[in-house]
Structures are given as C-alpha cells and as structure tokens.
Amino acid sequence: MTALQFNDPLAVTRFDAVTGLFRWMQSIPPAERRQFVARLLECSDEVQQAVIALMEVVKAPSTTPAERQRALMTIADALYLNPDEMDKEYGQDAVRSEEYGAENSPPLAREAAKMNTQEQAFADRLRELMTAKRISQRELAERVGCSQPAVSQMLNRTCRPQRKTILKLADALSIAPRDLWPDIEVADVLDAAAAAHADGYEMTPAEAEALAATATKPRPRLRGKSLPPRPE
Amino acid sequence: MTAHPHQLYAVPFTEADQARLGLAGFSCGDEPWARAAAEWILGPDVLDSVTRRGTIVWLFELADRTVVGFASLGKTRWKWPLPNGTYSNLAYIPMVGLAAAFRGQPSDPDWRYADQIMGHLIDQAAQLAAGWPDDQKWLVLVVAPQNLRAIQFYQRCGFELIPNAGRKDGQHVMKVWLGE
Numbered sequence: 001m002t003a004l005q006f007n008d009p010l011a012v013t014r015f016d017a018v019t020g021l022f023r024w025m026q027s028i029p030p031a032e033r034r035q036f037v038a039r040l041l042e043c044s045d046e047v048q049q050a051v052i053a054l055m056e057v058v059k060a061p062s063t064t065p066a067e068r069q070r071a072l073m074t075i076a077d078a079l080y081l082n083p084d085e086m087d088k089e090y091g092q093d094a095v096r097s098e099e100y101g102a103e104n105s106p107p108l109a110r111e112a113a114k115m116n117t118q119e120q121a122f123a124d125r126l127r128e129l130m131t132a133k134r135i136s137q138r139e140l141a142e143r144v145g146c147s148q149p150a151v152s153q154m155l156n157r158t159c160r161p162q163r164k165t166i167l168k169l170a171d172a173l174s175i176a177p178r179d180l181w182p183d184i185e186v187a188d189v190l191d192a193a194a195a196a197h198a199d200g201y202e203m204t205p206a207e208a209e210a211l212a213a214t215a216t217k218p219r220p221r222l223r224g225k226s227l228p229p230r231p232e
Numbered sequence: 233m234t235a236h237p238h239q240l241y242a243v244p245f246t247e248a249d250q251a252r253l254g255l256a257g258f259s260c261g262d263e264p265w266a267r268a269a270a271e272w273i274l275g276p277d278v279l280d281s282v283t284r285r286g287t288i289v290w291l292f293e294l295a296d297r298t299v300v301g302f303a304s305l306g307k308t309r310w311k312w313p314l315p316n317g318t319y320s321n322l323a324y325i326p327m328v329g330l331a332a333a334f335r336g337q338p339s340d341p342d343w344r345y346a347d348q349i350m351g352h353l354i355d356q357a358a359q360l361a362a363g364w365p366d367d368q369k370w371l372v373l374v375v376a377p378q379n380l381r382a383i384q385f386y387q388r389c390g391f392e393l394i395p396n397a398g399r400k401d402g403q404h405v406m407k408v409w410l411g412e
Contacts, residue, residue: 189264190277192374197285201310219390220408222354227348227349227352230243
C-alpha cells in the first residue's frame with residue numbers, strides 16, 4: 001500500500017489513526033462493523049470529510065456528552081446507519097408532515113386547504129400564461145434559470161414554488177407576482193412584521209435619523225386606557 | 233351597575249383560542265394586510281412571536297364573548313441609535329386586527345372599538361417603557377403603504393409616519409412618543 005510507506009512523514013500519525021479506528025471497530029458487533037465500513041467507503045468525498053470532522057468532535061476532550069451524542073447521531077444519519085424506526089426512511093416527509101398537521105389542527109387544516117387551492121390556481125394560471133404567450137417549458141426554464149423538469153413539476157403540482165421562484169416567474173412572464181400567487185402580498189406583510197421584530201434588525205440610516213429626530217415627538221392623541229379583564 | 237354595551241374586555245390570548253377563532257370564522261377583511269392579520273392570529277406566527285419574542289397578545293371581547301379584535305405588544309431589539317447603538321428596546325406592535333364586521337363600529341365615537349383597542353395598547357406600551365431611557369420611549373409599528381385606512385387611523389391616534397424612511401421591504405414605520 002503506497003499510502004502507508006515508511007518514508008511518508010505522516011505514516012506514523014496515520015497508523016495511529018487507523019489503529020484507533022480498528023480498536024473502536026472491535027468494540028461494535030461484526031455485522032454493524034461491516035456495514036459501517038461499506039457505507040463509509042461508498043459515500044462521496046464530501047460526506048467522508050464531514051464524517052471525519054464530526055469524529056474529531058466526538059473525540060475532542062472538550063466535547064460534552066450531549067454534543068458527543070448529537071455528533072454520533074449525525075454520523076449515523078450521514079452514513080444511513082439508523083433509519084427511522086417507524087418507516088425505515090430518513091428525514092421528514094414535508095407532505096406527510098403537512099397532512100398529519102392538518103388532521104390534528106383545524107387552523108392548519110384550513111391553511112393546507114388554502115395552500116392547495118392557491119397551488120392549483122398557480123399551476124392553472126402559469127399554464128394559461130405560457131399558452132397565451134407561446135412560451136415553452138424549456139424557454140421559461142431558461143428565463144427563470146431553473147431546469148425544464150422543475151417547470152414541469154410546478155405545472156403538475158409535484159413541487160411547490162418558492163417565493164423567489166414566483167418573483168422570477170412573474171418577471172419572466174412580465175406580470176405582477178400576485179397574479180401568479182395572490183397571497184404573496186399577505187406573505188409580504190407577515191414577513192415584514194416578523195423581520196421588524198427580529199433581533200438586531202438594522203434600520204436604514206434615514207429611518208434611524210427620522211426616529212431619533214427629537215424635533216418631532218408626536219404624543220398620543222388618544223388617551224391611553226387599559227381595558228378591563230373580563231368580569232368573573 | 234351594568235357595564236356599557238360597547239365595553240371591550242382584554243383577554244390574554246392562548247393557543248387554545250385559535251380553534252375558537254377559527255370555528256367562528258374570524259376575519260379582518262379581504263385586503264392583503266387584513267388577511268395577513270387574520271393569518272397571524274390564526275396561524276403559527278402568533279405562537280412564534282409569543283414564544284420567541286415574548287410578545288403579549290390580547291383578544292378583545294364583548295360581554296357575550298364575541299371577539300371584536302386582537303392586538304399584540306412586544307419589544308424590538310433593533311441596532312439603534314446608529315451608528316454605534318447596541319440592541320435597543322422600543323415598544324413595538326407586531327400585529328393588530330379588528331374583525332371586519334366591527335370596522336367603524338359602534339357609531340358612538342366615545343366607544344369606537346378601534347379606539348378602545350389602541351387606547352389599551354398605548355397605556356400598556358407606556359407601562360412597558362416606563363423605566364426605559366428617554367430616547368427609547370417610542371411605540372413603533374410597521375404598516376403597508378397601501379393601507380391608507382390604517383395609516384389615517386394611526387395618525388388620528390397620534391402616530392407619525394416616519395417620512396422618507398421606507399424599509400427595504402417597502403413597508404412604512406410609524407412612531408409615537410411615550411415619554412413625558
């Protein structure tokens with residue numbers, strides 16, 4: 001093995017690491033050991049790098065037990081070692097999660113129904129516009145900067161468009177975003193309310209200056225008066 | 233002594249109220265900002281604001297428990313004053329909504345529901361900001377520039393539109409001074 005030649009100054013370090021790895025593998029059952037090695041070998045260089053970085057975390061003395069546990073779980077996930085007990089699959093299925101939420105909460109059910117209607121309206125409208133403007137899926141994909149299958153998925157409703165995609169599509173079709181997705185303005189208002197409340201929100205200098213301007217300190221013209229609690 | 237028939241009561245909002253509001257078909261109207269207000273109180277945003285930002289939320293009810301509207305009050309942690317300011321608390325109204333059926337109601341100007349709700353917010357905000365340094369004693373809110381009805385209402389309550397200071401997302405900020 002050329003990787004382990006004695007004139008390589010890193011050989012000793014590598015032997016140390018390999019010995020450590022073997023010793024650790026001795027401690028797990030043979031079946032799991034084989035699975036671990038097979039999975040480690042078949043994954044991409046990027047995943048291998050990530051696993052190595054996580055192993056550094058696991059063995060660092062400063063790592064807390066909870067962090068170690070999380071790192072090990074992430075490694076197991078990355079190497080597909082512990083499929084979800086329930087359905088032998090990884091991660092969360094967004095569609096199923098949404099359906100589950102809808103079954104268990106009336107507000108979520110309404111949201112899901114509304115989203116569904118909007119999605120259908122969006123797909124219909126997009127198809128209509130493409131026909132009217134004689135734009136092919138390929139051409140639209142080029143204008144938006146996505147793949148043709150992605151456009152096809154949106155038209156067939158197998159993929160819900162992201163907000164930025166709606167904006168790009170509207171731009172590509174020379175229409176207003178709300179003509180494609182009517183509730184985009186509602187989303188804008190909700191986003192703005194949340195953004196203004198977020199930590200460390202930075203005002204524009206003009207905004208800050210205007211707020212700081214002591215010349216105008218408008219006082220309430222309405223008498224502040226807290227409302228009573230409900231009588232028993 | 234019986235209470236005035238238009239007297240609103242402030243009821244602390246809890247997650248359980250969402251089902252009640254949903255069943256009653258709570259709606260603030262059809263405009264985008266009105267739909268946003270209803271979505272806020274009926275959906276995940278209100279819970280997010282309460283748990284992550286410590287926002288206080290009230291429902292405003294009539295004596296028979298009809299919900300007339302809701303309001304919320306929180307604190308910002310904006311970087312301010314510029315340029316070297318750290319995180320500052322300003323009183324902030326994340327969302328406020330009046331049920332569409334009660335817009336402009338009642339006709340008796342002394343008992344306008346919108347005024348009762350804003351009076352409540354101003355008093356609560358003043359209490360919140362009582363111990364704060366003078367330059368932070370502001371109550372601020374964000375409003376869609378197309379929502380002229382709301383802008384006029386806030387102006388009538390004493391809020392001032394911060395001029396030429398539109399936010400990146402196109403919303404406008406309004407302020408009122410809570411100090412002495």
